[in-house]
């Protein structure tokens with residue numbers, strides 16, 4: 001459990017294999033940075049914080065809020081060429 005933007009957060013970070021291509025290492029590293037709440041060094045995207053209404057609703061119904069991050073197509077964080085959304 002981590003903290004992001006002042007709230008408890010569960011993030012999915014991949015281990016970065018030593019023998020991975022450099023662009024993949026960079027993309028996974030960028031994603032880890034974004035998962036801390038900081039902007040992506042490649043494209044500046046951030047995790048969009050939930051609204052107060054979304055937070056209240058999630059607390060009432062005890063559900064998780066899913067956040068989706070869309071890196072720019074040319075950002076290594078898109079994992080373009082590795083099954084990411086930048087395909």
Ligand SMILES: [Zn+2]
Pocket residue numbers: 030040041042043044045071072075076077078
């Ligand atoms: Zn990015």
